[in-house]
Amino acid sequence: MEGWSDVTTYTGAGQEELLLKGSVDRARRQILLFRVLLTIISTVIMALIIYTLTLDKLHPIALLKLIGAPNHTIVGLILQQSLIMGALAFGVGYLIGLRLFPMFPRRVLVTNDDLLRVAGIVFLISVLASLLGIWKAMRVAPNEAIG
Amino acid sequence: MGETLALETDGLTKVYGSGHTEVVAMRDASMRVRRGEIVALLGPSGAGKSTFLLCVGLINPPTRGSVSIGGRVMQDGPRSLGDLRRFRRERIGFIFQKSNLIPFLSAVENVQVVGELIGRPSSVARRRAVDLLGALGVGPRALNMPTQLSGGEQQRVTIARALANQPSLILADEPTAALDSVRGRQVMELFREVAHTHGTGVIVVTHDHRALDVFDMVYEMEDGLLKPAAGAPGVAAAGSAMAR
Numbered sequence: 001m002e003g004w005s006d007v008t009t010y011t012g013a014g015q016e017e018l019l020l021k022g023s024v025d026r027a028r029r030q031i032l033l034f035r036v037l038l039t040i041i042s043t044v045i046m047a048l049i050i051y052t053l054t055l056d057k058l059h060p061i062a063l064l065k066l067i068g069a070p071n072h073t074i075v076g077l078i079l080q081q082s083l084i085m086g087a088l089a090f091g092v093g094y095l096i097g098l099r100l101f102p103m104f105p106r107r108v109l110v111t112n113d114d115l116l117r118v119a120g121i122v123f124l125i126s127v128l129a130s131l132l133g134i135w136k137a138m139r140v141a142p143n144e145a146i147g
Numbered sequence: 148m149g150e151t152l153a154l155e156t157d158g159l160t161k162v163y164g165s166g167h168t169e170v171v172a173m174r175d176a177s178m179r180v181r182r183g184e185i186v187a188l189l190g191p192s193g194a195g196k197s198t199f200l201l202c203v204g205l206i207n208p209p210t211r212g213s214v215s216i217g218g219r220v221m222q223d224g225p226r227s228l229g230d231l232r233r234f235r236r237e238r239i240g241f242i243f244q245k246s247n248l249i250p251f252l253s254a255v256e257n258v259q260v261v262g263e264l265i266g267r268p269s270s271v272a273r274r275r276a277v278d279l280l281g282a283l284g285v286g287p288r289a290l291n292m293p294t295q296l297s298g299g300e301q302q303r304v305t306i307a308r309a310l311a312n313q314p315s316l317i318l319a320d321e322p323t324a325a326l327d328s329v330r331g332r333q334v335m336e337l338f339r340e341v342a343h344t345h346g347t348g349v350i351v352v353t354h355d356h357r358a359l360d361v362f363d364m365v366y367e368m369e370d371g372l373l374k375p376a377a378g379a380p381g382v383a384a385a386g387s388a389m390a391r
Contacts, residue, residue, distance in 0.1 A: 060249045060250065060251075063247055063249060064249075064260075065232070066204075066206065066235070066241060067235065067236055067241060067261060067264065067308075068232045068233065068234075068235035068236020068237070068239075068264060069232075069236065069264050070229065070232060070233070070264075071229075073264065142206050143201055143206050143207065145243075145247060146197070146201075146243055146320065
């Protein structure tokens, strides 16, 4: 077969590499790009939600500071809110996936490792998203509760 | 050894701005409040009453002078915000014109949160909150949200919150301004009872001259100067304290 000019031979590993480096690799990169973009957009949206929720609570936060609540308590409240939101999003996403994936033309395999990785990313997004709200809360002066 | 005072301020002065924008909001304000004593602070708007409360409440540092609360000198030089905040949550109670309850917590949770902030276990803080609300006559409303309470009930919950950390000093800024005269008088009498029962010093900023007989001592403030009010209860005692 090596003598045939219009045919190339590949080993099993070679065939796998050819597939992965070709159209599959391009699709993989595109999906990765979408995922990165979605992650950034999710973080920004979540940060804005947490920030808005914090703005709504500036008076109680000032009051807590006035009665002596330490900073870590206030940081904890905002972080907790963000993490709960992240956990809910993860749960809802997982349940939607369970319903949607069987409708896909190809089988979608989600392993436990994938779920753990996604959970880690959601945790990171939640922490990052809370930073803007925490920054705002830290700038509130206790005497704002009096005015 | 002399008795421990709930509050002693010495030469408190607060200056805002500098140069030709300098405003002296309070000048050499000295006051002594014994434990179990209730003191009124009168004066027109802009006289410096709120500045005095903010300095005494360890919220705004004075430019000069010292503040001792429960025998502990707290404002005589730079202190960390964390120190001041810890002292506030452990030793000072605050009550304001508006009830200032946390809107998304029930009445009992509003009181309980103070106990939890000073490190009490949740169940202990809850029990004390329930006891205080009961003692102040709002026990049956413990599970209601602030919006479900009347103005008087909200103010009672605020008083319970101010008492939750067993403070040496309670600072009340026009606590009856939003109440009618009957409710206002009841709240003032409640302060007196609280001061006497709990041995807490209470300073009440008020415009209500009708309830002055409730107070052990009355001060007035004008243009940043603090002095005992003429003809009011406790003036002689206050005068001697000031002249020391």
